[in-house]
Amino acid sequence: MxxxxxxxxxxxxxxxxxxxxxxxxxxxxxxxxxxxxxxxxxxxxxxxxxxxxxxxxxxxxxxxxxxxxxxxAVDLGFVPRRRNSPAAAQEDPMHRRTLVAGALSAAVAAAAPGTASTRKIGMSDVGRLQEKFAAVIASDHKRGGQLDIEQRAITLAETALNLQNSGTATQRVRSNLYATAAGFRSSAMWAAIDGRRFKDAVTHMKEAQVLAELSGDQAIKFRIWSHAGTLYRHMGRPADARAANDVARDLHITRRDPMFASLGMAREMAIKGASHDLRSLPRTYDQAREAMSRAAPDVPRPVWLQAFWDEAELHSLALSAYLSAGDWATAEYHAHRCLASLRPHMQRSRAITTSRLAQAQLAQGHADTATHTAMTVEREAATQHPRVSRMLQEFGAALRAMAPGSNNVHIWTEHAA
Incomplete structure (x- = not known):
């Protein structure tokens, strides 16, 4: 049968x-x-x-x-094994509801005082989760914007929250677990931003903000609000972007560690560029660079900050600002400075910077150079990273508008295909 x-x-x-x-x-x-x-x-x-x-x-x-x-599992149609009743496979809906109710009762009983798990959750448990967080960060810098990175970060955030309820822990451990969960959620948010899945990014942002408040961790609060500024900038909402970034910059961690102040100022510069506020960009860049120079090199910092924030990324944000504001020559200068100092693991940033460099060169009328630059973007990033793909599509459209029927258009069309 x-x-x-x-x-x-x-x-x-x-x-x-x-x-x-x-x-x-x-x-x-x-x-x-x-x-x-x-x-x-x-x-x-x-x-x-x-x-x-x-x-x-x-x-x-x-x-x-x-x-x-x-x-x-029962509500998904699975049937529990029962030693003495093969007919249980044909259970009716009432029996299924009874099983679910029984499972809920067992969960409540397990959480009741006096019967809770005796497992002791410690910082070693947090450390194992933070190792996975570092792996998520590494994946982002290599293949940013991918849906599987976003989903893995969501899963790990849930794991951190489930751990909260699996035993006893000190307040320090619980705060660290909330901070770790917030970190995973902020990585899911960043992957969604990078993949241009803005509606999902807003959902992750709200979840991450709640978890960050529960943790009381200033560094993760900064990351989330700073990412919120970037999200709104990409959504074309510069006023909201500036407001969110101001929340990050007003946190006292920016006064305690100039490295955070530097990143906040640099992202302010990118927002000003999107608002076409060209006159204030040089001063904002100088302030971000000066704050970075004051930061002590041997201070312990979160892995997400250490993994990317340096002089190369400062030039990358300056490139974004000047490109948005229409100062093509200065944008090209910062692109070259960024590419010269990018660390090897920053593959996603290299693809984005190269695509922006091609746009800046083309806007100055250098079609030959721009086409050559655009063709150096690695194929994986050009075809699989949503933000890079979009920038290269915009480059192709601008090239065809500038020199329709030219040899550069022919070369680029064949390469893109």
């Missing part, structure tokens, strides 16, 4: 646009975040679940399915 298909799982997958392979990939990421070991599922396993050939997955799998869907 053919097993009954799991229609509830099928319906949920259709609703959320999961294929068998994409669901398996997402579960593997969540299993790795939960257990520390990569999951081994593929599309075949999911198809077995849908076909009813596997009626009750393993415990960790049920847990991540529940975290992902917001539904219990």
């Amino acid at each position: 053919e097993p009954a298909r799991n229609e509830l799982l099928e319906a949920w997958m259709r609703e959320h646009q999961f294929s068998a392979n994409s669901l398996a990939k997402e579960l593997n990421l969540r299993l790795e975040a939960l257990t520390g070991k990569p999951g081994t599922y593929d599309g075949r396993h999911v198809r077995d679940w849908r076909a009813g050939r596997v009626r009750w997955p393993r415990a960790n799998t049920r847990r991540v399915l529940t975290d992902l869907s917001g539904r219990s």
Whole structure:
């Protein structure tokens, strides 16, 4: 007799646009975040679940399915194993509701005073999560804007929050867990900004802001509000961008550590460029650079700041500001300075800077040089990074408008194809 298909799982997958392979990939990421070991599922396993050939997955799998869907395993159509009752596979909806209620009662009982988990959560648990945070940061600098980076950051934020409820901890540990969760959410936000998924970025921003407040961590608050300024700048809302960036710059961490003040000032410069405030750009750049020069080199700083903020990124933001404001020659100068000092791991930044350099050169009428520059952007970034792809499309349109039918247009069209 053919097993009954799991229609509830099928319906949920259709609703959320999961294929068998994409669901398996997402579960593997969540299993790795939960257990520390990569999951081994593929599309075949999911198809077995849908076909009813596997009626009750393993415990960790049920847990991540529940975290992902917001539904219990039973409400996803899975049937618990029961030693003495094979007929349980045909349970009715009332029985399913009873099982769900029982699971909720068990959860409440587990959290009740006197019966809570005796596990002690410590800074070593936080440290393991922070190692994963560093890996997310590294992925961003290599392949920024990708949906899988955003999803992995969301999963790890949930893992940090789940850890809060899995045992006892000091206030210091709990604050660090909230800060770590906020960090993951801010990375999801940045990946969404970089991928031009602005609606998702706003959602992550709101989640990250709440977690940052719970943590009381000034550095992560700065990161989130500074990212908010960048988000609004890319959305074409310079007034909101300046207001958000001002929140970051007003945090006392900017007075304690000039490195944060420098980044806040540099992002202010980019916002002024988007507002075409050309006259104030040189002074703002000098202020950002002066603050950076005052920062002590041996002060411990968050991994996200150490990974990218340096003189090269200061030139990158200056390039963005002058390009937006229409000073093409100064934009080109900062592009060359940025490319000369970028650290090797900053692959995403190199692609963005090179694309902007080509735009600045073309705007000055140097079509040959600009075409050559644009063609040096690595193919992976040109085709897979949404922001880079958009800039190169804009470059091609400007090149065709400037020199229709020219040899440069022909060369670029073939290269882009």
